[in-house]
Amino acid sequence: MIHIRNLRKSYGDNHVLHGIDLDVRPGEFLVMLGLSGAGKSTLLRCINGLNRPDGGTLEVGGMDLMQRHSRRELSRQVAMVFQHHNLVPRLSVRKNVLTGRLGQVGTLASVLQFFRQGDLALAEQCLERVGLAHKAGARTEALSGGQMQRVGIARALAQQPQVILADEPVASLDPKTARSVLQYLREATREMGIAVVCNLHQVEYAREFGDRIVGLAQGRMVFDGKPADLDDTALDAIYHHAPPGAGLAAANAARSTLLPGSWLPVSVATPVGGA
Numbered sequence: 368m369i370h371i372r373n374l375r376k377s378y379g380d381n382h383v384l385h386g387i388d389l390d391v392r393p394g395e396f397l398v399m400l401g402l403s404g405a406g407k408s409t410l411l412r413c414i415n416g417l418n419r420p421d422g423g424t425l426e427v428g429g430m431d432l433m434q435r436h437s438r439r440e441l442s443r444q445v446a447m448v449f450q451h452h453n454l455v456p457r458l459s460v461r462k463n464v465l466t467g468r469l470g471q472v473g474t475l476a477s478v479l480q481f482f483r484q485g486d487l488a489l490a491e492q493c494l495e496r497v498g499l500a501h502k503a504g505a506r507t508e509a510l511s512g513g514q515m516q517r518v519g520i521a522r523a524l525a526q527q528p529q530v531i532l533a534d535e536p537v538a539s540l541d542p543k544t545a546r547s548v549l550q551y552l553r554e555a556t557r558e559m560g561i562a563v564v565c566n567l568h569q570v571e572y573a574r575e576f577g578d579r580i581v582g583l584a585q586g587r588m589v590f591d592g593k594p595a596d597l598d599d600t601a602l603d604a605i606y607h608h609a610p611p612g613a614g615l616a617a618a619n620a621a622r623s624t625l626l627p628g629s630w631l632p633v634s635v636a637t638p639v640g641g642a
């Protein structure tokens with residue numbers, strides 16, 4: 368589904384990704400962990416075609432992303448779930464989900480926002496999958512944060528993509544709501560055979576929901592394994608290196624993601640590069 372070899376990306380002199388190798392299978396829920404600045408979002412932006420890698424190979428659903436493609440072509444392969452869901456508040460829930468179909472309908476239909484019966488039925492099904500079919504006609508701004516995030520998931524499902532990329536999708540939700548959102552995302556994608564790459568800052572959610580966990584540190588993959596293998600050594604490898612200048616903020620962010628009473632990396636607890 369996703370095949371990445373020796374992927375490299377720099378912003379000017381800032382070498383962010385240093386040769387990433389990664390394969391993700393259909394239906395696999397992969398959680399990516401790493402300190403702030405490790406390169407997680409940059410990798411997602413390469414996979415969804417927003418960032419152009421400097422080198423390596425990158426293939427999604429048979430499409431070579433080292434070549435240029437239109438947004439429409441890409442939207443058939445890859446959907447995004449954002450931290451702040453990016454919905455249109457004044458539109459109904461149904462219309463927000465239908466925007467996920469805009470890449471699949473013709474240009475004129477897209478401009479006029481004309482949807483076929485099949486698109487409407489698909490939108491209802493996607494809302495059912497996230498437990499929100501009863502809210503289809505509601506104005507989106509009347510929903511809670513967790514419900515809005517579930518609408519964001521339904522919109523991504525409506526794209527019928529091969530891959531869903533989720534960039535910190537539960538960062539602004541309370542723990543109970545966050546778990547419910549991750550549960551919906553995992554179940555729906557597993558049943559539909561969609562590969563998910565989900566960036567998280569919470570180690571406990573990674574353990575609970577990930578089929579597999581990948582750890583990035585300073586643009587390198589330092590861990591790739593099952594949640595049960597994410598031991599102190601692995602966490603040390605992922606969270607040992609605070610990026611230059613990140614200082615205490617990064618150290619505390621890393622510490623706050625750990626389970627109470629579990630591993631605490633000494634080097635992360637120490638200010639790095641000045642706070």
Ligand SMILES: Nc1ncnc2c1ncn2[C@@H]1O[C@H](COP(=O)(O)OP(=O)(O)OP(=O)(O)O)[C@@H](O)[C@H]1O
Nearest residue numbers: 378381383401402403404405406407408409410566
């Ligand atoms: N558009 C950009 N232009 C220049 N530098 C960028 C850009 N986007 C990211 N960077 C830099 O790339 C590095 C990695 O950033 P990235 O956002 O990928 O990290 P991250 O692991 O996703 O962090 P976070 O967990 O805080 O979202 C950082 O040094 C960042 O400043």
